[in-house]
Amino acid sequence: MVNAFRRCTLIVVCALLPALGAYAQTLRIGLAEDPDVLDPTLARSFVGRIVFASLCDKLFDIDEKLAIVPQLATGYEWSADNKTLTIKLRTDVTFHDGEKLDAAAVKYSLERHKTMAGSNRRGELAPLASVDVVDAATVRLNLTAPFSPLLAQLADRAGMIVSPKAAQAEGDKFGAKPVCAGPFKFVERVAQDRIVLERYANYWNKANVHFDRVVYLPIPDSTVRLANLRSGQLDFIERLGPSDVPQVKSDARLKLTKITEIGYQGITINVGKSDLAQKNPLGRDPRVREAFELALDRDGIVQVANDGEGDPGNQWVAPTNAFYAKGMPIPQRNVARAKELLQQAGVTNPSFTLMTPTTADAQRIAQVVQAMAREAGFDVKIQSTEFATSLDLADKGQFDAYVLAWSGRADPDGNIFSFDACKQPLNYAGYCKPEVDDILNRSRSTRDVAERTKLFGELAAIVLKDRPIIYLYHRHWLWAYVSKLDGLRAIPDGLPRVTGVRFK
Amino acid sequence: MTTFIIRRVATIIPTLVFVSLLIFGLQQLLPGDPAMILAGEERDPTVIAHLRETMHLDQPFPVRYAYWLRGVLHGDLGESLRLQQPVRGLIADKLPVTLELACIAIVIALAIGIPAGVVSAVKRGTVWDYGANVVALWGLSTPNFWLGIMLILLFSVTLGWLPASGYVSPFDDWRANIASMIMPAFVLGNAIAAVLMRHTRSAMLQVLSSDYVRTARAKGVLERDVVLKHALRNALIPIITLGALEFGTLLSGAVLTEQVFTIPGFGKLIVDAVFNRDYAVVQGVVLFTATAYIVLNLLADIAYAIVNPRIRVQ
Numbered sequence A: 001m002v003n004a005f006r007r008c009t010l011i012v013v014c015a016l017l018p019a020l021g022a023y024a025q026t027l028r029i030g031l032a033e034d035p036d037v038l039d040p041t042l043a044r045s046f047v048g049r050i051v052f053a054s055l056c057d058k059l060f061d062i063d064e065k066l067a068i069v070p071q072l073a074t075g076y077e078w079s080a081d082n083k084t085l086t087i088k089l090r091t092d093v094t095f096h097d098g099e100k101l102d103a104a105a106v107k108y109s110l111e112r113h114k115t116m117a118g119s120n121r122r123g124e125l126a127p128l129a130s131v132d133v134v135d136a137a138t139v140r141l142n143l144t145a146p147f148s149p150l151l152a153q154l155a156d157r158a159g160m161i162v163s164p165k166a167a168q169a170e171g172d173k174f175g176a177k178p179v180c181a182g183p184f185k186f187v188e189r190v191a192q193d194r195i196v197l198e199r200y201a202n203y204w205n206k207a208n209v210h211f212d213r214v215v216y217l218p219i220p221d222s223t224v225r226l227a228n229l230r231s232g233q234l235d236f237i238e239r240l241g242p243s244d245v246p247q248v249k250s251d252a253r254l255k256l257t258k259i260t261e262i263g264y265q266g267i268t269i270n271v272g273k274s275d276l277a278q279k280n281p282l283g284r285d286p287r288v289r290e291a292f293e294l295a296l297d298r299d300g301i302v303q304v305a306n307d308g309e310g311d312p313g314n315q316w317v318a319p320t321n322a323f324y325a326k327g328m329p330i331p332q333r334n335v336a337r338a339k340e341l342l343q344q345a346g347v348t349n350p351s352f353t354l355m356t357p358t359t360a361d362a363q364r365i366a367q368v369v370q371a372m373a374r375e376a377g378f379d380v381k382i383q384s385t386e387f388a389t390s391l392d393l394a395d396k397g398q399f400d401a402y403v404l405a406w407s408g409r410a411d412p413d414g415n416i417f418s419f420d421a422c423k424q425p426l427n428y429a430g431y432c433k434p435e436v437d438d439i440l441n442r443s444r445s446t447r448d449v450a451e452r453t454k455l456f457g458e459l460a461a462i463v464l465k466d467r468p469i470i471y472l473y474h475r476h477w478l479w480a481y482v483s484k485l486d487g488l489r490a491i492p493d494g495l496p497r498v499t500g501v502r503f504k
Numbered sequence B: 001m002t003t004f005i006i007r008r009v010a011t012i013i014p015t016l017v018f019v020s021l022l023i024f025g026l027q028q029l030l031p032g033d034p035a036m037i038l039a040g041e042e043r044d045p046t047v048i049a050h051l052r053e054t055m056h057l058d059q060p061f062p063v064r065y066a067y068w069l070r071g072v073l074h075g076d077l078g079e080s081l082r083l084q085q086p087v088r089g090l091i092a093d094k095l096p097v098t099l100e101l102a103c104i105a106i107v108i109a110l111a112i113g114i115p116a117g118v119v120s121a122v123k124r125g126t127v128w129d130y131g132a133n134v135v136a137l138w139g140l141s142t143p144n145f146w147l148g149i150m151l152i153l154l155f156s157v158t159l160g161w162l163p164a165s166g167y168v169s170p171f172d173d174w175r176a177n178i179a180s181m182i183m184p185a186f187v188l189g190n191a192i193a194a195v196l197m198r199h200t201r202s203a204m205l206q207v208l209s210s211d212y213v214r215t216a217r218a219k220g221v222l223e224r225d226v227v228l229k230h231a232l233r234n235a236l237i238p239i240i241t242l243g244a245l246e247f248g249t250l251l252s253g254a255v256l257t258e259q260v261f262t263i264p265g266f267g268k269l270i271v272d273a274v275f276n277r278d279y280a281v282v283q284g285v286v287l288f289t290a291t292a293y294i295v296l297n298l299l300a301d302i303a304y305a306i307v308n309p310r311i312r313v314q
Helices: A002-022 A046-055 A103-115 A150-154 A164-176 A222-230 A242-249 A286-294 A298-306 A335-345 A360-376 A387-395 A413-420 A434-445 A449-466 B002-029 B034-038 B045-054 B061-073 B087-122 B127-141 B144-158 B174-208 B211-218 B223-253 B255-260 B266-275 B279-307 B309-313
Strands: A026-031 A060-062 A068-070 A073-078 A084-089 A128-135 A138-143 A184-190 A194-199 A213-218 A254-260 A264-269 A310-312 A351-357 A379-385 A401-406 A469-482
Touching: A026 A046, A026 A222, A046 A184, A046 A194, A046 A213, A060 A150, A068 A073, A084 A103, A103 A128, A103 A138, A103 A164, A150 A413, A184 A213, A222 A242, A222 A469, A222 B144, A242 A254, A242 A469, A264 A360, A286 A335, A286 A360, A286 A449, A286 A469, A298 A310, A298 A360, A298 A469, A335 A360, A351 A360, A351 A387, A360 A379, A360 A401, A379 A387, A387 A401, A387 B034, A413 A434, A413 A449, A434 A449, B002 B061, B002 B279, B034 B045, B087 B127, B087 B174, B087 B223, B087 B255, B087 B266, B087 B279, B127 B174, B144 B174, B144 B255, B174 B223, B174 B255, B211 B223, B223 B279, B255 B266, B266 B279
Parallel strands: A026 A213, A351 A379, A351 A401
Antiparallel strands: A060 A068, A073 A084, A084 A138, A128 A138, A184 A194, A194 A213, A254 A469, A264 A401, A264 A469, A310 A469
């Protein structure tokens, strides 16, 4: 009798198991902003990259240690002169419209990135001269000059491959219904409300996809985002407010992941962007800039501005990064030395305006910097300016100093070249030194990590003394999610990958 | 009557032209380069140049205005450069959401404000009056975003009764729609209820002290009928006007509430567009709102003329 009962129970459980497995599982992710257009060629926002991580696979990806790993590629080989990169592709990949992903599709996508009007990828792929289809599973990228950050670029939006058929049919409207080769395919988007993706049945790595749907919900207010998570309407939220960390830690139903960003928070100083640079002692005299930096206590800034959720830093990469110049460690606060330097410069009470966007964290940085610098004799006037206006003023050189953050790129080149090389678009400081350009170009032409580390060390020795940017700290990406969510990988770019993630 | 209507409609055209010039002109005064903000973090110069060309920012003001006006006259309000969606479609998506929110909010406001105002006036100087005044003062002085977050913490996080944010269309699930709308509508309605209560109270006090009310009481009419049938009906006229005005304000003024509850409505659309310098969206939404106000005004004028023939003659 007992055995019969056990047998019946077993049969019922076995019968139910497939049904349980078939239960549609949806992962609901709360975003801090509404993404811009979902076309990898035209996209420009950080938050859009979070959606792309589920929608569009790339030739390469980065791992937890910032190493480049193949995704749609299976391997690669550089030519001896570093001017040709041959990439082997997976042969089992199809786009969401069923079309095969092959070398011709890769060539099409890369050329689209290069030539499409308004492409934001053109700059990232600037040294790419042409793409050859070697065979169906091999492409050759021909460069005008050696360019070591190329693999890192191909591990981001520039390496996303779109369906040529869909892209040709939709033209510049492709972003309204993107067709890629990621684990999830596009279903619908309601602006400012939701983006819905659905599992792609023929995904090449489908064994690692454990959700039927992923829904991205933009909820700008971090308190409301957390409330949604706590009330069970979301499973994951990105960019948790630093002040909410204790609340998440004390809730047994939630988990927290912290990742040090690959970007930075810093203060850009106008050292040559306009005439204003020479009119202000901060822009004019490197000793005044050194005194200003010595007046700052980075630990204190992180505590006040970001509730301690950040790592102090003094370079364009975090101290934990392999390319961090160890010979130039974080300077300790030294008010006496700062005063001495100001005396040597003949300006005991220099005054300058610190422009800051109106975001809460930037405002807090400005306030704490103002208070710290005052102790060394600086008179810092805070100018809170709406973000678009502040960018415009920065571009025209109408500022003394500017609180500005950068979301960061996997290769250190992405954090420094455009900011410190002469006449680059993000060089708001107006900094220009031929020897710096020379080192930057040499760091681009070698792939040898030791050689690049050495070059970045040389670069740091010059740039960190000239101080066109005073780097302050590297924020923590804060992810909060329900405890049952398992398999999340903490990739330093702050983009959650859904592949491999499941409910326990 | 026909002449009156034709005359009134004719006056709309110059008004709309003026409004369109104003919208377009004011937007040009906004600081910050829209192409630069739309170009994203990289701010590639070729992208900025392309965006300038797409937005005709490389053309002088009259040419830009002519481009835009030509589109508007063809029913094309342009395209959001940030979202790559037609502005007309965005308005069509967002307007019903905000309309629904405004309607529920106004119903809540009327349901709270008018009875509270009546009780306060009838029971003047009693604990009821003071109580209603305290509630009104609370409603007026409570910031929407704070009340919104408190409601979310209570009803969503602690009790788990209502969704914390988001919007569900009534055509998808009407129960979920009501659940998603009740908190934001209450937050909006609460502030308006306070205003309505104060106005109802003063209007009722005025009417209750008038001669005809005294006559009604002298005739022995029940106090309930005196209040509800004789006094309230007269007191309601300015309240309805006020309610209608508040409703108009709600259409564009629910921004903070929409932000807190992540309701994808009209207010949120325009605020996001302003911060992202998405000019086509700002222009389209403001033009649409202005036109709606002008048309509603026209309809009100026509309604007055139908009711009161003297207006037609004037």
